[in-house]
Amino acid sequence: MTAVITKAGGSRITPSGPRPGTQFAGRRRPGEALIRLVLRLAAVLTIVTTVGILIALLIPSLSFFAEVPVLDFLFGTRWAPRFADASFGVIPLVSATLWTTVIALLVAVPFGLGAAIMLAEYAKPRTRKILKPMLEILAGVPTVVYGFFALQFVQGTVLREWLQLPTGAFSVLAAGLVMGVMIIPTIASISEDAMSAVPGALRQGSAALGANRMQTTLRVVFPAALSGIVAAVVLGVSRAVGETMIVAIAAGSQARIVTNPLEQGQTMTGFIANAALGDSRVGSLEYNTLFAVGLLLFLITLLMNFISIRFVRRFREAY
Amino acid sequence: MIFLILLWLSLLVAFGVLATLLVTILMDGWGKLSLQLFTNYPSATPETAGARPAILGSAWVIATTAVLTLPLGIAAAIHLEEFADKKRWFNRLIELNVQNLAAVPAIIYGLLALGFLSLLQVQNKNIVIGGALALSLLILPVIIISTREGLRSVPNEIRDGSLALGATKWQTVWRQVLPASVPSIATGSILALSRALGEAAPLLVLGALVYITFDPNGLMSGYTTLPIQIFNWTGRPQEGFHELAAATSVLLLGVLLLMNALAIFIRNKYQKRW
Numbered sequence: 001m002t003a004v005i006t007k008a009g010g011s012r013i014t015p016s017g018p019r020p021g022t023q024f025a026g027r028r029r030p031g032e033a034l035i036r037l038v039l040r041l042a043a044v045l046t047i048v049t050t051v052g053i054l055i056a057l058l059i060p061s062l063s064f065f066a067e068v069p070v071l072d073f074l075f076g077t078r079w080a081p082r083f084a085d086a087s088f089g090v091i092p093l094v095s096a097t098l099w100t101t102v103i104a105l106l107v108a109v110p111f112g113l114g115a116a117i118m119l120a121e122y123a124k125p126r127t128r129k130i131l132k133p134m135l136e137i138l139a140g141v142p143t144v145v146y147g148f149f150a151l152q153f154v155q156g157t158v159l160r161e162w163l164q165l166p167t168g169a170f171s172v173l174a175a176g177l178v179m180g181v182m183i184i185p186t187i188a189s190i191s192e193d194a195m196s197a198v199p200g201a202l203r204q205g206s207a208a209l210g211a212n213r214m215q216t217t218l219r220v221v222f223p224a225a226l227s228g229i230v231a232a233v234v235l236g237v238s239r240a241v242g243e244t245m246i247v248a249i250a251a252g253s254q255a256r257i258v259t260n261p262l263e264q265g266q267t268m269t270g271f272i273a274n275a276a277l278g279d280s281r282v283g284s285l286e287y288n289t290l291f292a293v294g295l296l297l298f299l300i301t302l303l304m305n306f307i308s309i310r311f312v313r314r315f316r317e318a319y
Numbered sequence: 320m321i322f323l324i325l326l327w328l329s330l331l332v333a334f335g336v337l338a339t340l341l342v343t344i345l346m347d348g349w350g351k352l353s354l355q356l357f358t359n360y361p362s363a364t365p366e367t368a369g370a371r372p373a374i375l376g377s378a379w380v381i382a383t384t385a386v387l388t389l390p391l392g393i394a395a396a397i398h399l400e401e402f403a404d405k406k407r408w409f410n411r412l413i414e415l416n417v418q419n420l421a422a423v424p425a426i427i428y429g430l431l432a433l434g435f436l437s438l439l440q441v442q443n444k445n446i447v448i449g450g451a452l453a454l455s456l457l458i459l460p461v462i463i464i465s466t467r468e469g470l471r472s473v474p475n476e477i478r479d480g481s482l483a484l485g486a487t488k489w490q491t492v493w494r495q496v497l498p499a500s501v502p503s504i505a506t507g508s509i510l511a512l513s514r515a516l517g518e519a520a521p522l523l524v525l526g527a528l529v530y531i532t533f534d535p536n537g538l539m540s541g542y543t544t545l546p547i548q549i550f551n552w553t554g555r556p557q558e559g560f561h562e563l564a565a566a567t568s569v570l571l572l573g574v575l576l577l578m579n580a581l582a583i584f585i586r587n588k589y590q591k592r593w
Contacts, residue, residue, distance in 0.1 A: 242424025
């Protein structure tokens with residue numbers, strides 16, 4: 001023991017306390033410093049990824065916009081990148097994306113919130129323990145399988161055979177409906193977290209004033225968890241805008257402005273998936289078009305994510 | 320009362336669709352769910368076609384993805400959770416960034432990998448390492464987030480106790496905190512890899528939709544994966560190929576359910592409540 005003290009202090013320690021200037025940090029450990037550096041590098045890599053995404057999208061996009069004016073791209077109403085008289089108006093792609101997103105949200109928001117309320121406010125812990133993993137399975141189904149289901153069953157059997165709707169082989173309706181089911185777990189799980197985070201005291205207070213469970217849920221818990229719920233919905237929008245395989249399979253590949261959900265239409269992601277199939281030469285206008293649409297998609301989802309993170313933060317700080 | 324019925328209904332819709340999906344796909348694919356699916360190569364006629372290269376390709380890509388992304392994701396999570404000073408703007412930027420990356424559409428990661436490979440002058444972009452790269456970046460944020468949650472659930476008393484005995488910060492993390500959070504890290508990693516296994520969009524951009532009639536055999540080998548094979552067969556007009564797509568979907572869903580079940584099993588069996 002004495003040996004250690006002598007070594008650490010350099011001389012014997014007097015009872016009155018350590019000498020001024022004694023090092024307490026311990027000896028230097030180059031191995032640990034190296035490990036910390038490696039760990040930090042791994043974290044920094046996430047930033048590198050983001051910068052990489054931006055650069056990877058920006059460089060081809062810039063050469064795209066050197067040939068096609070930005071305004072023509074954003075507000076043009078004809079999308080025909082492969083025709084002889086090529087036209088790069090992105091509005092048709094945006095219209096199909098908008099349709100599938102809106103339809104998906106019409107499914108996912110009410111049912112997702114219903115499931116969240118059920119799990120957070122009504123289900124017994126035991127029921128919840130069974131139901132939640134089952135909901136997670138819904139989130140684990142590969143989107144290509146959802147796409148197959150949308151095309152074969154929802155579009156082919158339900159819409160055409162059972163409901164006799166005047167629709168072709170593809171429709172944005174079928175894609176949107178199935179996409180909505182896919183997003184239910186996302187919305188349910190985040191809003192459930194937000195509702196569970198509302199303190200029990202608020203519920204007891206409401207019950208003490210004579211409110212029943214539904215009144216408590218709708219007028220106390222729901223408003224208190226609203227920012228979390230908004231965050232869930234915004235994240236749902238971002239998922240719907242970025243989803244690829246369902247729309248690539250079931251929504252069709254004709255890029256026209258969609259005015260009716262029974263029509264087919266090509267979304268932004270659908271275009272990227274389809275165009276990537278035709279092997280386009282690196283640096284060609286066709287190749288650059290992919291990245292221009294990708295950049296637009298990335299910016300839209302980035303905006304949505306920031307809004308969603310903002311709202312999540314607000315509901316966490318509320319109590 | 321009506322409210323309660325509505326709530327049950329919303330759960331019922333979710334589970335009803337799930338059940339319908341499983342039943343219709345099982346019914347469609349039952350006839351083709353045979354050994355041939357595992358042993359045969361794709362072919363122009365549905366009678367003789369199988370998914371052997373896709374199965375092997377999926378295995379190659381997911382294994383490579385795991386090797387690339389697990390050490391990296393866990394290391395980044397340890398840095399953020401145990402070492403980083405959370406008040407510094409740079410670390411907060413990293414955290415915000417990870418949250419953001421988790422919600423970037425999968426297809427964008429495909430474009431990133433495509434741009435990266437083009438930059439390296441790689442001619443044939445449909446190689447195992449390229450697909451694994453895209454999928455690694457896709458699931459990296461998922462692994463970081465779940466690992467951090469695992470680390471966070473280890474109580475501070477463990478760290479304080481270890482430090483009080485004279486262990487260094489890294490010794491504490493390596494010998495106490497990490498072993499204690501292995502179950503939740505494993506759970507998160509399995510779920511992340513199962514997501515990568517089902518993902519098709521980024522690989523589609525990298526040109527994985529090809530006619531492969533050989534076994535993929537290395538990092539530079541061409542490949543196709545199960546989701547891509549399903550996509551391919553879905554797009555054919557003949558009914559037989561749709562049955563094959565359904566049978567392959569059953570296979571893929573089976574593997575994913577097994578992985579999910581394993582994750583839930585690990586979570587319930589080994590996770591400590593402190």
